Amino acid sequence: MIAGRDRKPSTTGGDPHLSRDFFDRPVLDVAPDLLGHVLVRTTSEGRMRLRITEVEAYAGEADPGSHAYRGRTQRNASMFGPPGHAYVYFIYGMWFSLNLVCGPEGQASGVLIRAGEVLEGTEQARHRRPKASRDSELARGPARLATALAVDRELNGTDLCTRDPAAPLGILDGAVEAAGPRPGIRSGPRTGVGGDGAHFPWRFWFADDPTVSPYRAHKPRNRRTSLDAGPSTP
Numbered sequence: 001m002i003a004g005r006d007r008k009p010s011t012t013g014g015d016p017h018l019s020r021d022f023f024d025r026p027v028l029d030v031a032p033d034l035l036g037h038v039l040v041r042t043t044s045e046g047r048m049r050l051r052i053t054e055v056e057a058y059a060g061e062a063d064p065g066s067h068a069y070r071g072r073t074q075r076n077a078s079m080f081g082p083p084g085h086a087y088v089y090f091i092y093g094m095w096f097s098l099n100l101v102c103g104p105e106g107q108a109s110g111v112l113i114r115a116g117e118v119l120e121g122t123e124q125a126r127h128r129r130p131k132a133s134r135d136s137e138l139a140r141g142p143a144r145l146a147t148a149l150a151v152d153r154e155l156n157g158t159d160l161c162t163r164d165p166a167a168p169l170g171i172l173d174g175a176v177e178a179a180g181p182r183p184g185i186r187s188g189p190r191t192g193v194g195g196d197g198a199h200f201p202w203r204f205w206f207a208d209d210p211t212v213s214p215y216r217a218h219k220p221r222n223r224r225t226s227l228d229a230g231p232s233t234p
Contacts, residue, residue, distance in 0.1 A: 015040070016173040020161045023083035023102040027109035030102040031057035032185055032204040034111060036175030038119065041149045042168050048121030048149055050139055051176050052113060054205040054212045056190045058099075060108030065190060065197030068108035079108040084161040086169055088146075088153055095143035098151045100160065100171075114142050114191070114203070117211045119176070125149070136210040183207050194218030 018037070023030060034052050041048040058066040060079065067076045067089065078087040079101055087099040087110050103109035116139045118125045125138040125148035132138050139145035146152075158169050183206040190203045191213065198218055205212045 015170075017161065017170040018084075018173050020082070020084045022171075022173075023100065023161070024104065025102065027057045027059050027102050027111060028202065030100075031055045031111045031202070032187070034100070034113075034171070035185060035204060035206060038172040038176055039113065039116065039149075040170045040172060041121070041151070042166065043124070043150050045124050046121060048124055049119040049172075050116040050145070050149065051119055052116045053209045054113075054115035054203070056112040056114055057202040057204070058110050058112065059202075060103070060110075063197055063200070064195050065193040065200065066108070066110075068110075072108070076108065078157045079110050080106055081157065084159065086155050086158040086160060088151060088156040090153060096146040096151050096153065097142040098146055098149070098155070112142060113145060115140050115205070115211050115213045116145060117209075118148065140211050141213040183209055188215065189217075191216050192218050 022033075032055070034055050037052055039050045039052060041050070060066055060068040061071065063069060068079045072080050075089065076087070078085060079099075081101060082105045083102045085101045087101055088096055089099070090096055098113045099110040100113065101110050118135065118138050122135060122138070126132065128150065129138050129144060129148050132144075137144070139148045155168060159167070160169050160171055185204055186207050187201045187204050189199050189201060190197070193200070203215070
């Protein structure tokens, strides 16, 4: 929750969702605030809920690690749109990643949802991720998360703040506490980011959470990229 802000949460399917005001802030404020919130994904197979445990921030044209660093293209156009929308991209010809646009329209900032704990719809996730040896691995990494939640290019540009009860994506207004003491938040370099943006400490995660993906420094990849590492830079 954010003290001193009137977020006027929207509702989808009876649940209060984060409003546009939540996302219309600097990306380095939004990113850690998303930890513990629940992503809702509605498919033809039913509803899924995922507690967000790991994210990365990307600051658009001011960030060498961002897809938007060199300006607007057909691929990254959703990043330049209003806050509170999804930016979904395809990487290595294999995997999708889910990012949430934030900051003022035209700034192209976004938060990559790197990992989470599946709270509802576990059977759906298991069906899409049959090689996962345990439930903590179902959405452990951005490519795994997108696969488990059936995220693809059709969701690019989706409004997460709509009041439409049939909306395919939304973020519930209110963090979910983990079992036991609330975990501390850690920050460090982003996974797989090279060049001038390699050392920005813009990855945020819950300490000691089994769903958080392992950190890997940047190195050239071939098209047979590991699903565990997944794509990393929006």
